[in-house]
Amino acid sequence: GFSVKKINKILSANKIRNDSSTLNPETQNSYVSSSDLDDDDYFEYVYASVGPTDQKIMEWSSGKHGRPILSNMDIAKKLHVTPAAISQRRAKLQRMMSDIRGIL
Numbered sequence: 001g002f003s004v005k006k007i008n009k010i011l012s013a014n015k016i017r018n019d020s021s022t023l024n025p026e027t028q029n030s031y032v033s034s035s036d037l038d039d040d041d042y043f044e045y046v047y048a049s050v051g052p053t054d055q056k057i058m059e060w061s062s063g064k065h066g067r068p069i070l071s072n073m074d075i076a077k078k079l080h081v082t083p084a085a086i087s088q089r090r091a092k093l094q095r096m097m098s099d100i101r102g103i104l
């Protein structure tokens with residue numbers, strides 16, 4: 001029920017540090033921590049959280065799940081919408097993936 005902006009604000013206000021790790025004195029980030037997540041993980045997370053139309057757009061834009069990569073024009077024809085609508089949805093999906101990267 002929290003927005004991404006609210007979560008980021010809470011996380012930035014409460015700096016939780018692991019005492020057992022070594023911290024970079026400049027950034028206060030751990031030298032030993034690393035994320036095991038890759039772009040496919042972020043893609044699948046967003047893919048699972050959107051509706052069927054956005055899922056199709058994600059598949060046709062990326063070629064994932066065995067789908068061919070299509071242009072905005074071709075996707076628009078298949079979904080019976082304008083290419084501008086596809087561009088807007090793709091931008092929204094890209095923002096979602098960026099937000100998820102920032103959180104996870």
